[in-house]
Structures are given as C-alpha cells and as structure tokens.
Amino acid sequence: MTLSEPAPRPSASPHNAGISRGGARRLITVMATAAGAILAGLSANAGPSGAQDASPVYGVTLPEGYRSWEFIAPAEEAPPLDELRLTVGNAIAMRAYRSGTLPFPDGSILVKLAWKHVQSPEFAPASIPGAATTVQVMEKDSRRFAASGGWGFGRFIDGKPVDAAQHLTCFACHQARVQNHDYVFTRYAR
C-alpha cells in the first residue's frame, strides 16, 4: 500500500512542500469551507462535556481499554511515514467482521495503533515497532455522524487529539477509496 496519510505534523508532510505559510493557511480555509456541511452537521458533537480529550469536528474520544481489544489486521505504511500499524476492534465490530455484516452496526469502534518501523537490533531481517506515533479511532453512530457516513473520526498523539484541519481530511479519503466497504479499509486477516 503506497497510499500515504498526511503526516501527524503538517510541517513534516511532503504534501506541504512548496506551499507558503500564507498558502497553507488559505488552503486550510478552503478545506474548512468545503467541509462546512460536515461541520454544520457535527458541531453539536463536541463530546459529552466538550471534553478537551475529544477530537475536534467529531467529538470522538479514545475508548477505554482498546489496548486489549482483538486484532483485525496489521498494516505497513511506506516511507516517509514508514510505520507498522495494527487495527483492533471492539466486540460489536468483531462480530460484524466475523459474520461479514455491512454496514457496521452502531456501537462499532475501530482503533488503529501505529509505530515507527524499526529494524530489530537482535535480528536484522526482522521489523519491530519503534516509537508510537498516532492512535486513530473510527466510531459508528449513524445518527450522530450522519454527515460522514455514520463514522466519527479521531486522531490522537500522546493521548491528545490533533487539530481540526487534520480531522477534516479523514472522511474524504475513506469516502473516495472504500465507500463500498462502509468507508473501512481494513479487512479481517484470517
């Protein structure tokens, strides 16, 4: 898979090469305007208490206990991100995966963990996880997130949500590529 998500920090992204600061700001303004429908549809979703740990735009938080959820599939992302990834799901999502149910029912949550791709110091041909980079969440609630295919998105670094501009990219890419799989890329690895 050569498809690249934007780097966690916009300044580190090759996509921004050649775009001036002002240009980047204008670009963000344009993106924000284009995403007006999503914002309008979701602005009521700033989380239960507008919690600062909730993602902007969607109000999605890191779910409790996801580190012990079942794994769905690993993935590898080519440089420049150069990451190893693992997507896990809660019980509702896992039931849907096993039975091949689409669309995923409300209450499904998918979490993707990611680490830098590092060569094992003990055995060179092996790749192992280095530093953790992002944790990303997709949570299904077809009414609350009606404007984005029923999914709410969250990207977290060190447990804190990243900015709104990054959250305005999520649905567009998932919609463009995997609308026919309920906006979810990851398939169950048997």
Ligand code: HEC
């Ligand atoms: C440029 C395209 C692109 C953008 C933008 C993007 N994603 Fe994804 N996303 C992918 C691809 C490709 C995968 C599957 C490969 C992988 O796991 O890295 C994926 C996988 C995921 C998964 C695991 C479930 C699934 O669909 O496979 C989650 C959760 C996720 N993304 C959340 C997000 C969030 C949150 C954002 C915005 C902050 C976002 N994504 C932005 C391309 C994108």
